[in-house]
Amino acid sequence: MLRAGVDLGGTKIQVAIVDENDQILGTDRRPTPTTGTPDGVTDAIASSVKAAITAAGVDLAKVVGVGVGGPGQINVEAGTLSNAGNLPGWMITYPIVAELSKRLGGVPVFLGNDVQVGVNAEVALGAGREYDSLIGVFCGTGVGGGIVIDDELWIGRGAAGEIGHIQIMAKGGAPCGCGRFGCMEAYAGRAAMEEQARKWARKGRRTDLFKIMKKKEKPRLASGVWAKALKKNDKMAHKLIDRAVWALGSGIGSAVNLVDPEAIIIGGGLGIRLGQPFVDSIREAMIPHLIKPDTPPAVLLAELGDLGGALGAALLVKGIKVTDPALRTGAAAKKAATESAKKTAAKKTAAKKAAAKKAPATKAAAKKAPAKKAAAGTSAATKAPAKKTATKAPAKAAAAKKAPTPRSSAAKKAPAKKAPAKKASASKAAATKVTTSKAAAKKSS
Numbered sequence: 001m002l003r004a005g006v007d008l009g010g011t012k013i014q015v016a017i018v019d020e021n022d023q024i025l026g027t028d029r030r031p032t033p034t035t036g037t038p039d040g041v042t043d044a045i046a047s048s049v050k051a052a053i054t055a056a057g058v059d060l061a062k063v064v065g066v067g068v069g070g071p072g073q074i075n076v077e078a079g080t081l082s083n084a085g086n087l088p089g090w091m092i093t094y095p096i097v098a099e100l101s102k103r104l105g106g107v108p109v110f111l112g113n114d115v116q117v118g119v120n121a122e123v124a125l126g127a128g129r130e131y132d133s134l135i136g137v138f139c140g141t142g143v144g145g146g147i148v149i150d151d152e153l154w155i156g157r158g159a160a161g162e163i164g165h166i167q168i169m170a171k172g173g174a175p176c177g178c179g180r181f182g183c184m185e186a187y188a189g190r191a192a193m194e195e196q197a198r199k200w201a202r203k204g205r206r207t208d209l210f211k212i213m214k215k216k217e218k219p220r221l222a223s224g225v226w227a228k229a230l231k232k233n234d235k236m237a238h239k240l241i242d243r244a245v246w247a248l249g250s251g252i253g254s255a256v257n258l259v260d261p262e263a264i265i266i267g268g269g270l271g272i273r274l275g276q277p278f279v280d281s282i283r284e285a286m287i288p289h290l291i292k293p294d295t296p297p298a299v300l301l302a303e304l305g306d307l308g309g310a311l312g313a314a315l316l317v318k319g320i321k322v323t324d325p326a327l328r329t330g331a332a333a334k335k336a337a338t339e340s341a342k343k344t345a346a347k348k349t350a351a352k353k354a355a356a357k358k359a360p361a362t363k364a365a366a367k368k369a370p371a372k373k374a375a376a377g378t379s380a381a382t383k384a385p386a387k388k389t390a391t392k393a394p395a396k397a398a399a400a401k402k403a404p405t406p407r408s409s410a411a412k413k414a415p416a417k418k419a420p421a422k423k424a425s426a427s428k429a430a431a432t433k434v435t436t437s438k439a440a441a442k443k444s445s
Contacts, residue, residue, distance in 0.1 A: 002058060004049050004066040005314030007307075008032070008041075008114060010086030010141030010191065011222055011269065015048045016310035017056040017063070022125060022318075024307065026056025032087065034219050038094040041087055046103035066107055067316030068096065069114035069309050071142065073159075076111055085177050086141045086191060110316040115144030115268075116153060116161060117312030118302075122265050123148055124315060126303035133261040134297075137163055137252060138268030139244070140223075142177065142189040147259060164189065166251040187247035190270055193240045194221040200236060207236035223273035230274070244270075245278070249285020257291045267302030276301055 002025070007014040010032060017026040028051040033040050045068070053060055072084030079097025084090035101109045119136035122128040128136075128148065136146040145163030147154040154160050164185035165178055173182020177191065186192050197209055212232075213225045229237035252264060264286075266279045283299035290296055302308055 001064050002056075002062045003314045003317040004052065004063055005310040005312065005316075006045055006049065006066060006068040007118070007309030007313055008045065008068060008070045008087075009269065009309070010071065011220060013045055013048045014306060014310045015045075015052040016307055016314060017052050017058065018311065018314045022311065022314070024311075025058065026052045026054070027307065027310070028052035028055060029306075031219065035088050037089040038081075038087070038092070038096070039099070041090070042096060042099045042103065045100055049104060060105060060107065063107055065110060065317035066100065066104065067110045067112065067117070067313035068100065069112050069117035069313040069316075070096065071114050071144070074111055074113050079109070079111055081111065108317075112313065112316050113144075113146075113161075114138075114309055114313075116146045116155070117316060118267055118304075118309040119146030119148065119161075119265070119312070120153060120315055121304055121308045121312030122267065122302055123151070123153075125311060126308065127265050127300045128263065131262040131298075133259070134263040134265055135163065135252070135255055135259060135261050136161075136265045136267060136302075137248065137271075138302075139188055139190070139248070139266070139270040140268040141191045143185040143248075143251075144268070145255075148261075149259070163251060163255055166254055168247055168250045168254075184247045184251035188244035188251075190221065190223065190226075193226075193244060197221065197236060197240060205236060208232055208234050209237055223269040226270065227273045241274075241278075245281045245285050248282045249287075250289055252282065253286045253289025256286070256297055257289070260292075261297050263298040263300055265300050265302050267304075267308055269306070272302060272305050272308075 001020045003018055005016045005018065013028075013030050013032050015028045016024050018024055028048045030044065030048055030051075033044055049066060050060070053063065070081045070084065071086055072090065073082040074080075075082070075093075079095055080093050081090070081096045082093040097109045097111050101107060115136065115138045118138055119128070119134075122136060123131075123134070128134050131148075132151050134148045136148070138144045138146075143164030145161040147161050165176070165180070165183045167173065167180070167182045168184050168187070169182035171182075174186040174192065174196070175181055176183035176186035177189070178185075197207060201207055201210065207229070209221055209225060209229050212228050213221055216222070216225060216228075218225055226237060226241065230241065256264070264283075266282060271278060279299055279301045283296070286299065287293050287296055304311055
């Protein structure tokens with residue numbers, strides 16, 4: 001079973017083709033278009049997937065699905081990506097799943113949040129394997145996050161983990177791409193750092209950042225540009241990175257005070273490129289903000305490197321810790337559940353038709369039946385609701401026992417939703433009893 005994983009970022013598109021053991025067979029990496037429309041970006045993704053398939057030496061027909069980790073607001077069921085401010089022309093809702101599938105000849109496409117799938121990959125395959133609770137902080141064009149509690153990704157009502165938008169400067173904060181001020185991303189996101197560097201450069205402050213960018217033929221201040229400038233001891237680069245570390249230490253410290261996780265994993269393009277020294281600096285900046293500074297969480301560098309996002313996206317196809325609650329058991333499981341529901345509905349319809357055909361014979365038999373049999377039928381009908389009530393009572397007790405559990409999920413709440421259905425069944429039984437009693441009354445008269 002071959003799968004493709006796509007890490008769609010503001011700077012680059014990274015694709016990996018993996019097998020059933022999550023071994024990488026082929027990759028492709030290319031710059032994300034900086035101008036144009038979502039259609040143009042989708043064309044670039046499709047071309048990158050095909051190039052990775054060629055590099056893997058396999059055919060597109062052998063790829064069972066493509067997972068995409070994208071920035072912005074994700075609607076998994078609708079297959080749309082909205083308000084991706086770091087992508088050109090993408091402040092709209094765009095049906096990326098349908099459009100990418102069309103460009104790849106109908107291959108199924110699965111969608112998830114870019115940072116959340118990256119965190120999932122670290123939990124399943126990387127630095128997070130030994131921890132039951134952690135916070136992933138991925139520093140790239142923006143700053144994204146993911147929260148894992150009891151080995152499960154916590155998504156809240158769909159927007160949990162947006163650590164980049166923790167406010168760290170309440171008054172006079174830097175403007176953020178989200179429209180607010182003082183967010184952590186406004187200081188530690190690569191796009192915000194570049195904007196600040198340009199402002200300072202226009203005011204005459206010296207830097208080699210943009211010379212390095214041109215030499216590397218990059219359209220933006222990519223992570224490699226920052227790394228090169230730091231090696232050259234560029235003062236502006238050091239100042240902006242120090243500013244980013246301060247913001248990350250403050251924001252992560254606040255998140256740790258709230259969640260108290262076992263570990264923090266630092267990833268993303270900037271985190272991976274700057275490596276362990278960057279991670280150590282963030283840890284040092286975090287400690288003063290902790291309520292329990294004597295027992296800080298482990299602060300680790302993401303193990304999977306630049307391919308972590310693509311591997312996490314490929315896991316969407318495999319069905320491991322998908323970002324949407326409705327799909328946590330995997331796309332295959334959802335499809336199987338849908339098919340099962342259809343079969344069940346078909347069986348019920350067939351059963352109703354069969355019952356309808358048998359109904360006249362049953363009525364005729366009822367007319368011929370002696371009064372004693374009718375009375376016996378009434379007695380049986382009277383007993384039936386008692387059995388259903390007995391079945392219903394333990395279900396309520398079980399639901400009551402589950403209610404206090406803090407980690408209750410939508411799945412655990414399901415029995416409570418079934419209760420009305422059982423009431424309805426009891427009502428039908430009661431209605432049958434009344435009808436039978438009336439029939440018996442008519443016959444006895």
